[in-house]
Amino acid sequence: MNPITIPDQMVSSVFAGSGRVAFVTKDVPKPGPGQLLILTKANALCGSDKGFYLNGSGERTPGHEIAGIVADAGPDTKAKPGTHGVVFLMDFCGSCRSCKLGYTNQCFNKRADMGFSHDGGYGEYVLINENIFFAIDADLSFSDATLLLDIMGTGGHSIRRALLARPDIESVLIAGAGPIGLGILGMVKIMLGQDIPVYVTDMNEYRLALAAQLGGIPVHAGTEDLAARLAADGLTDGVDAAFDSSGQTAARQACVQRLGKRGVLVCVGHGGDVSLRVSEELIGPERTVLGSEYFTYRELEANAEYLRQHREYLSQIITHRFPASQLQEASDLFFGGQCGKVVVER
Ligand SMILES: [Zn+2]
Ligand SMILES: [Zn+2]
Incomplete structure (x- = not known):
């Protein structure tokens, strides 16, 4: 019945x-x-x-x-x-x-x-x-x-996409602390390990505080120097994986600049562009740029x-x-x- x-x-x-x-x-x-x-x-x-x-x-x-x-x-x-x-x-x-x-x-x-x-x-x-x-x-x-x-779905999928190109991810950068960025953060901690440092950039203080609560390392995109922050933590070569959930060209370019050798950039947020100096930013360091949809x-x-x-x-x-x-x-x-x-x- x-x-x-x-x-x-x-x-x-x-x-x-x-x-x-x-x-x-x-x-x-x-x-x-x-x-x-x-x-x-x-x-x-x-x-x-x-x-x-x-x-x-x-x-x-x-x-x-x-x-x-x-x-x-x-x-x-x-x-x-x-x-x-x-x-x-x-x-x-x-x-x-x-x-x-x-x-x-x-x-x-x-x-x-x-x-x-x-x-x-x-x-x-x-x-x-x-x-x-x-x-x-x-x-x-x-x-x-x-x-x-x-x-979890969109967040987890973007990580599974990243792992195709980079199975040994030990450091992560996420541009954008909106719900998708927070979902990626949560799923990185669950799928890749609690000890992986996950830097999360945004301008929104509320969402940066939420990222910190979830175990992320908040970096204010307007007032803090991301490169200096990574260098202070020993990541002078950059991060292994970057995820753009912001959909903003500038934030995505910041991801490209902070990627290390064999780094993978996963674009999750819609909109904007990405540009690469092919020799220096793609071929030389053998990086990968991926899209991830739902x-x-x-x-x-x-x-x-x-x-x-x-x-x-x-x-x-x-x-x-x-x-x-x-x-x-x-x-x-x-x-x-x-x-x-x-x-x-x-
Ligand atoms: Zn939705
Ligand atoms: Zn079908």
Whole structure:
């Protein structure tokens, strides 16, 4: 028997432009073959929603860091109503060349980006294809479960990308202490070891303090000299791996300048450019420059195990929780930047 009574209509949220949230009524969708209807219990706010926040989302209900409960399951599905889980952003085909090899974030026939091309987690219910549902432990809180998505998922993937080029990473620099930068920091500590020094640059004092709380070494990009700081710690040759989560050209160039021999730069933050003097900055020191986009579905399993082991540590990244009815307050705080990750719950 279905434990959840599903109404015909639901409260949903859209961004109306100029930073305003509007609550609208929508029909609750019915799951077809292979589909699940998810009751949204938590949705984490994300910097990638800033365009919607500023310019409006039209009819679209945003929200793509979703944790919830299977409320109803269509024909040809396996998950039972009542199952807890999270939703992978990208609806991948499962049969193209990328998907067959597990690169589900590089699907050639992507069907959806939930919360962008299709309605997402700021509605009471969200309709998904079952392949992007990932079941979680029933005793994990929904807010903590959202950590599996952009925080651990995107963070962990960027580290796995770096390890392809540089398996012996012993020092790390992260440009940008926003949620993605903090996620990379947390996952470096978990995946590569607590003793690895992780320098985190930003201008935002709140976020630098949060980076320090998570075991990072904060460096104020406006007032501190990064090169001098690294040299004082014996890293005169630079760091082994740098991650740019800022999306800012200047911050990314600072990463290039602080990379050591065989160093790897992973670009995670969208926007801006990177330029290299090829002989001196790339060929000579045999460096690698990589892009890293979201993560692959199969990484969820390993990350879920990390979350079981390090839940208390990682949940420090979530600094604020609001009821779903306060999406306006949550958004104003989040896009104001005086916070870590912000989650709305219902
Ligand atoms: Zn996101
Ligand atoms: Zn595919």
